[in-house]
Amino acid sequence: MVAHPGHGLMAAVDVLVVGAGPTGLALALQAHDHGARVRIVERRPEAFRPSRALILHPRTLEVLRPLGVTDALLAKADTAPSAVLHLGRRAVRAGLADLALPDTAFPHLSLLRQMDVETVLARALADRGVPVERGTELVTVRDDGPSARAVLRTPKGVQEIRCPFVGGCDGPASVVRTCAGVGWDGRPYPEEVVLADLELDRDPEGSGAEVFPGRRGLLLLFPLGEQATWRLLATRASPGGSGPEFGQPGPAVPQAELQRLLSDAGLDARIERLAWSARVPLQYRLARRFRQGRLFLAGDAAHNYSPATGQGMNAGIQDAMNLGWKLAFAAGRSAGSTSGWDAAALLDSYDRERRPVACRRLVLTHTAFWAEASTGRIPSWLRAVAAAHAAPAVPVLLARRRLVAEGIRLISQLRVTYQRGPLSVEGTPHLRGAPRPGDRLPDATVSTGGPPQRLHALLARPGVHLLLQRDAEPAPPALLGPRVTVLRLTNSPGRGVVAVRPDGHVGFRCASADTAAGLGDWLSLICATAETQV
Incomplete structure (x- = not known):
């Protein structure tokens, strides 16, 4: 039950979801649609903007489909994107639609901003009578044995809530993880990402991204800016010093620095208007466990990756799809609904299934980010020299559709299996x-x-x-x-x-x-x- 000062008792809650990014929204939706009474809170009074994630993978669309949101997501997405790879003086176009994936209804990558994903999921929750409670901050939470106890700071005052389960979807600086006493292994990257929305004196060459590998890092341009036509994403060596939370946009980047990044990438384009920019420090981290009693971690609260291969939003949503139904089935609707039933195997399966997947994602993203962003001699040479010499062979490799499809299967988690889990x-x-x-x-x-x-x-x-x-x-x-x-x-x-x-x-x-x-x-x-x- 929830006690609210001056407002008596509110309805009982089975699952308290902390954080209303894509992971938290998906968790709340999955738990609700499998019978749980859900409450979702978010400390920020407004949705975080601009978006950081820009890609939805085929497997993510598959797991969201039973929740009735896929059509709305696809209506906002570019489902036939392409990428132009600028390798030395050669430009190679790679199609990312109609891949050789006959066993999925979504044989493509989808360019879709995080803000659009959040809008669709939040609307689906609102249609089910579950609003996102913005401006409500988790102060502390603990497993009290028979229930979890959370203290919330709301616009109406401090509030205590007791419920069977808490889902921590509150990002890298997770309060749920801290209160659960779960370790957070990993370290910062010596490289950072620069993000910007800007106007250039050039028009988009069709849909999709333009990719410019260079000696100092990687630069990508997407025609998906929220405040201007173009979204720029570039990697570079971090200048160091104090900054924002890892993964969170920090100080603005001067226009002159952004122009220099474009020039260093070999792009003959001038910035006509800079709408927004930020430097984003990065880290790779993994929680030592994803469950501590009645407290669960998902998304960036459980694992933090580099942006390489677009894992963050997708991995978080897939965590949520694994966890939400389990919490709903374990919570029950009444005291007698789970009489004589031990939910330990069901609840333990979340950590036993998703943490090994996260470990493998960490290896994948770390390796890919090393190739994309490291300023070491070998990766710098690979991007600046080897890539240019290999450019004539790239169209031949891309023409092998099954080879490309296998790469998409790997990065989108279509190959994930839980064969060793207790539920198999x-x-x-x-x-x-x-x-x-x-x-x-x-x-x-x-x-x-x-x-x-x-x-x-x-x-x-x-x-x-x-x-x-x-x-x-x-x-x-x-x-x-x-x-x-x-x-x-x-x-x-x-x-x-x-x-x-x-x-x-x-x-x-x-x-x-x-x-x-x-x-x-x-x-x-x-x-x-x-x-x-x-």
Whole structure:
């Protein structure tokens, strides 16, 4: 319950989400749509602008699709972007749409500003009656055993809230992580990023980005500025000294310095108007654990990357999609809804699944940022000399669509698997030819008695989905709660069953659905059966 001075008791809350960036908004939405009563608070009175993130990956769009927000996101996105690589005197155009990704409905990178993502997610929450409470700051929080206790400073005064779970989505300087006593390993980068919105005496060459690798770093131009036509992103050696929080825009960069960055990159363009600029110090960090009792960390509160490969916003949203349904299922609607059920395996699975993924992302982004930004002799030579000499071969490599597609699979987390997690269960007898427990469910073409359809479209709703092969026995009604739906695939011969988690990963498979023991045990593990379903 929530106590508010002078206003009595407010409605009970299952999940308090701290932070209303993309991660917090996605977590609140996922938890709400799986039955939790959610409250989301943000210390800033207004949404943070300008945007820092500019790219949505295919997997991020997939996991958001069941929440009904994908169409609104795509309406604001450039889904057929290209990038012009300026390698020495040669300009090479690379298409980032219609990639060789047949098992997803989103075979492209999407250029989309963080502000647009936040607008769509916040509107979806408001439509569900969950407003973002801006100007409300978390002062302290702790796990009290039976519940979490948080103290909030609101525009109406100090307030105490007790609830089952708290989701810390409050960025690199996370109050939730600090109060939980969770270590924060890593270090600052000796390089920084420069951001600016500006007008140049040149027009955009179509959609997408222009990339200029140089000896001193990398410069990118996107026609996605919020206060001007162009957004500039450049890496350079950090001048040092005190500055803002890591990852947060700090002091403005003089126009003369920005013009020098353009000139050093070999770009013959003059800045006509500078609307906004900032230098952004960077770090790479990883929380030692993502869960401490009833307190959970997600997004930049759990891991902090360089901007290389565009992981920040995407990784945070995918954290939220993994965590939100678990908190909702574990919270329950009443004291008796989870009677006799131990949620430990379900809640522990978040750290056991997402932290190894974050470790691998850290290696990927650190390596990519070294190549993009380091001023050491080898990376400087690679950008300034080797890249120019290799320019004639780049179109040949880009023409190999499967090679490019594999790169996108890697950076967008389409290859992520939770096979070693506690929620990934192989039934007996084994079901061959189906995705393994823990793997992402591919977006195959299936039949359910009518014309062929894409599988992800059929599953685009919250909850757990049971996929029965053509000759499988019906699932016993006693196993089916309000969050479980059943789909029979008439084009898939056999008697097996595949259970798909709310985040689109396979949780259970078995070659026979005739006996309900294995399936029932798995559904009970995640609290999704009729007797335990929230």
